[in-house]
Amino acid sequence: MTLSRRRLLAAASAAIAARFAGAAARAEQEKAPQMYGLIGKMNAVAGQREALLSVMLGSLEPMPGCLSYVVATDPADPDGLWITEVWDSAASHRASLTLPAVQATIARARPLIAGFSNSVETVPVGGLGVPKAPPR
Secondary structure, eight states, rough: OOHHHHHHHHHHHHHHHHHHHHHHHHHHHHHHOOOOOEEEEEEEEEOOOHHHHHHHHHHOOTTTTEEEEEEOOOOTTEEEEEEEEEESOOOHHHHHTTTTHHHHHHHHHHHGGGEEEEEEEEEOOBTTOOOOOOOO
8 A cells, every 4th residue: 555645744744743732732731830839837936836826827818829728736846836838829829928918917927936947848739628730
């Protein structure tokens, strides 16, 4: 069976187009916003953990793009708090820092914070209460 030059070129063009279409789809998927996570330890001024906890929890409001925001005490450290955050994107997290309510909480909390440690950024891919990330 022989292929005409026209059929051969058409088949080759279709194969090349399919390959590039798949590559383009993968590239678009990789550009899609990833969820953004942040886990960090906040250290209260000695003896001020409950006051800091009250500030951190007392002013929580919904924040655009925030999927989860958890404040937890550290049972091994009387001054330690762990903050675990999941956002729909890093951009949403950055934008949250400009919200008036967040700025006010930071201002109230600052005198009660001795420092931060053990901070790590993550890329959440799903879990209870968090949507499953699209396949990569």
